[in-house]
């Protein structure tokens with residue numbers, strides 16, 4: 149036997165030394181990279197906690213969801229992103245359609261209602277907020293509230309409804325309506341709203357403020373704005389009204405997926421997603437961000453209609469991505 153080959157004893161010793169080195173490997177800390185379409189104020193504190201709890205260094209690049217999705221699409225196989233976190237599910241859908249997301253394990257997916265995750269298991273919702281009709285409780289008796297958003301074009305609401313056509317969540321609502329009603333009916337609704345004197349506001353908060361003043365009777369908004377007003381003033385005369393099964397009560401979700409390029413970092417990426425679905429993290433979304441927790445075991449805050457009682461339109465939230473088509477429609481209807 150040539151002498152340069154190690155003996156079995158030498159070989160075993162070398163293997164053990166190598167194994168020990170791999171186990172303690174201080175030179176190669178575990179590290180993953182997240183591209184986040186959620187603002188640092190909404191998710192940063194949780195990612196810092198995840199880093200400490202999991203012993204994984206987490207690099208985060210922040211931007212808006214569409215920009216971050218576009219960056220990943222452009223970087224393709226060379227992207228540094230292991231996880232994509234999106235403020236809106238449509239941006240996750242855009243990556244899913246390009247086969248850039250891996251299927252998540254059932255144990256992760258099943259923590260969240262199937263309405264709030266990818267039907268193909270490619271992303272999972274982390275937190276939610278809803279579209280809702282807010283109304284002035286002194287000006288609108290409960291029995292007069294509209295059964296659906298299509299009722300808002302009736303003469304009795306002329307000049308009394310506020311909306312924010314330039315706002316991203318409003319545009320997501322219009323995209324949802326396109327999926328349930330089709331483009332033609334959606335455009336007809338937009339035109340009818342405009343000719344019924346719908347009043348433009350720059351964003352959601354001014355709508356809620358105007359409702360409080362009685363400047364308008366109803367407003368198409370996101371649910372969490374109202375809590376800012378009622379927190380300081382329990383008598384603020386505005387309340388939520390949920391329609392049934394139409395875009396007016398759409399649940400908008402933030403969510404996360406693991407990139408196919410994550411490779412050997414996938415296990416750590418999944419641990420971070422599990423962390424974001426843990427009860428303390430879900431409670432954080434509810435308490436600090438005024439959002440809905442999405443895992444079954446965590447209750448919505450007491451001042452909120454439980455998600456189980458809301459009847460959002462039956463659509464695949466991955467398909468809320470066609471912002472361009474929605475902007476075209478808003479322009480064509482003369483709303484933007």
Ligand SMILES: [Fe+2]
Nearest residue numbers: 317352370372
């Ligand atoms: Fe908002």
